[in-house]
Amino acid sequence: MKTKIFLFAPLISIPLLYSCEALAPQEPEEYELLDGPVENLNQAESIRFIEGDKAFNDQIFTIETGLGPIFTGTSCVSCHAGDGKGHPFVSFTRFGQDLPGINNFLDQGAPQLQNRAIPGYKPEILPSGAPHAEFLAPIVTGLGFLDAVSDEDLLAMADPDDLDGDGISGRVHWNDRPDYVKDRPGTISKNGKYITRFGKKANVYDLLHQTADAYNQDIGINSYYEPYDTYSGDKVQPEIDRKTINDVVFYLKTLKAPIPRNQDNPEVVAGKALFENTQCTACHKPTLRTSYSPITAISYQEFHPYTDMLLHDMGPELDDGYTEGYALSSEWRTAPLWGIGLSKDSQGGEYYLMHDGRARSIEEAILLHGGEAENAKNKYQNLSQQEKSQLIKFIESL
Amino acid sequence: MMKIYTSNYFKIGLYLLIFFYMETALAQEEKSGIEQSVQESQLNMDAVFSRPSLSFEKVPVALGGYLEANTMHRIEEGITDGLSFQARRLTIFLAASISERIKFLTEIEFEDGGKEIAIEFAALDVAFHPMFNFRGGIVMNPIGAFNENHDGPKWEFVERPDVAVNMLAATQSNAGFGVYGKTYSGNWIFGYEAYLTNGFNSKIISNEEDKTYLPAYKDGDNLFEENFSGKAMFSGKLAIKNRKIGELGLSYMGGAYNKFEEDGLSVEDKARVNVFAIDWNTSIQATNTYIVGEAAFVKVETPESYTPQYGNKQHGFFIDVVQAVYKNKIFEWEDATFNLAARFDYVDWNVGKFKETDTNIGDQLLAVTPGISFRPTPKTVFRINYRYQWQKDIINNPAERAATWYMGFSSYF
DSSP states (O other), rough: HHHHHHHHHHOOOOHHHHGGGSSSOOOOOOOGGGGGGGGTTOOHHHHHHHHHHHHHHTTTOTTTTTTSSEEEEEESSSTGGGHHHHHHHOOOOEESSSBBBBBBGGGGTTEEOEEEEEEOOOOOOOOOOOOOEEEOOOTTTTTHHHTTHHHHHHHHOOOOTTTTTSOOOOOOOOOOOOOOOOOTTTOOTTTTTTOOOOOTTTBBBHHHHHHHHIIIIIIIOOOSSBBOOOOOOEEEEESSSSSHHHHHHHHHHBBBOOOOOOOTTTTHHHHHHHHHHHTTTGTSOOOEEEOOOTTTTTTTOEEOOOOOOEEOOOOOGGOOOOOOOTOOOOOOEEOOTTTGGGGGTTTTTOOSSSSSOOSSSHHHHHTOOEEEEEEEHHOOTTSSSHHHHHHHHHHHHH | OOOOHHHHHHHHHHHHHHHHHHTTTSOOOOOOOHHHHHHHHOOGEEEEEOOOOOETTTTEEEEEEEEEEEEEEEEEEEEEEEEEEEEEEEEEEEEEETTTTTTEEEEEEEGGGTEEEEEEEEEEEEEETTTTTEEEEEOOOOOOTTTOOOGGOSOOOOSSOOOIIISSSSEEEEEEEEEEEEEEETTEEEEEEEEHHHOGGGGSSSSTSSSOOOOGGSSOOOTTTSSSSSSEEEEEEEEETTTTEEEEEEEEEEEEESSSEEEEEOSSSEEEEEEEEEEEEEEEETTTEEEEEEEEEEOOOOOSSSSSTTTEEEEEEEEEEEEEEEEEEEEEEEEEEEEEEEEEEEEEOOOOOOOTTTTOOEEEEEEEEEEEEEEETTTTTEEEEEEEEEEEEEOOOOOEEEEEEEEEEEEEE
């Protein structure tokens, strides 16, 4: 009898084991995560997304694989954990330029300070008297949608001379771009300048420009696109192949847009109305539309980033005396607000908001607004405590 | 998503430990094969020579080894790659008595289906006196207990302890020489080991784990041919055991890990790694409970201007509690034993705070593994484990959770 029991025990243990999957951690809801692809990628696009995902999230650069010798981070994911915003331990010091179009410190390592070095090397030190600002890495989800907005649409939102008299005078950034980027469909140029749209100062033309520059400036990885070593200044052999860079660009283009949460919550609904009433939507445009994209899933889509991608004067509080391209030091690109409620999950459970993480709460970030946003900030300050709470809950729901 | 914060790890581990111990204390009084081995006169340092083996009449050679295989089903945050079958390792021992006081033993391990073949041990031992024996060749560095006593059939868990294999570098062996000895007095046994060997290399702070990771040194070239730093690494251990209580070991390993001079030129500042470990095992005879564990502390000098991804302090521990619950004749096996077991793993690969925010650096792992094992004989173990782990990234974002089922066996042959 005992023998039969012991024969029976292993047989029942197998189904028992697999019926216990309920004990395993359940998959988080899609709206709880920033990462993941846009819907409706075809199979070939999904394969490419996975390739880019591996390069972005799994590829760690070491001394042997080309890290540095001076750098700020060791991988893409070290600055964009979970595809979210960066943590202050990997902030970027940008320096050398206080006036549009002129950086006087290019021969001293500008525009980015590589503040770390592999053993045996010395990191860069900020030159005395150099204008500078600290930047935190932005959230990277939904970038493909922002990339696919036409120049024409950006120009339509701009009002550089404030002709409508609402106190908001956003402008596109007419800027130089590297030779290796290609025109996006419908690109518009003026006097040899192009509209650049990514980065805190809207200084970057497209995601290839951003990716190649980040590999070079952040990790010290030279490529076909950015072949100059940040330490020696010499043109050197690529340390990463073009396919990998282009896979990462594809990955960034096809990351889903953050999914809003709790949209039926009465507090959130009330907060959304207040967001409009306080004129926040004048810059944080709720809805944009993509134009044609070779990626069908992104083409001609309406989406909700809460940005206009234009430069705005944000007043003296946020003027660090440093700028890029042809922006003024007081001008900043409107930060997309989508995904802000999930940013704590990529910043170690804390908020580090605004370009350098100086705001430790959403309210603190609102109160740092000035310049063109002064009126909106004042309207926020005049709200009751309950209304302020509702407005913040709405922002956190994005 | 579930959040486990650093300060809670120890508390949770402690509560689970107390709970498990209270439960197991009520179990029946029977002796497991493992417990019996504790009562023998051997220390962990003897494990390399205290393995079952086949010997042949009039031939001074003994042959042995063990095989480990298992199924694994892992689910990480709801995502699974399905069921895998793993033949983790096949290890072969070959021992030879060359003369009365000279013996040789080697341990060759085939891992990952033969993709990795490692000589884990290959040493010549010369016995001058019980307190003074010479050992040279490829020796196991005596750091902690698991590194020297790692044979699969001795453990109730498919996975090896995280602190031993993912913070320390078990199984860690290097080319070198040293001495060891042992003495007895009543129930007390005292042993020591001291070796000079090749050391670590700079891969411990430049690797694809993106963390200070001692096991990464194994990816270096010519490990048994060349000492990367050019400076010998010292490793040593003191162990004391009372046959009625258990064993306690204190060990240290340290030396330079980087190539700070090349062609007579200084190319880097000299940097050291220091590792301290404490290990223990005991059996509570009243409840027939066996407890084994190890804690380790690592200090690695890293350049001030290097990335904080690579921490300069690490610590971690594991503790196994094994409770024999049934021992009797089953089929034709006399004294076949069923055990309940639980393991607690904790590793912090980067102890400290970010200077930018004064907040704790993450990079921690906590795991709890309950299990059931069946030993038809002490040489063979069938085991079912369920491991649940929480792992945090360097920034201390919400822990990634993973659950893994294992079913497998490990057996000497």
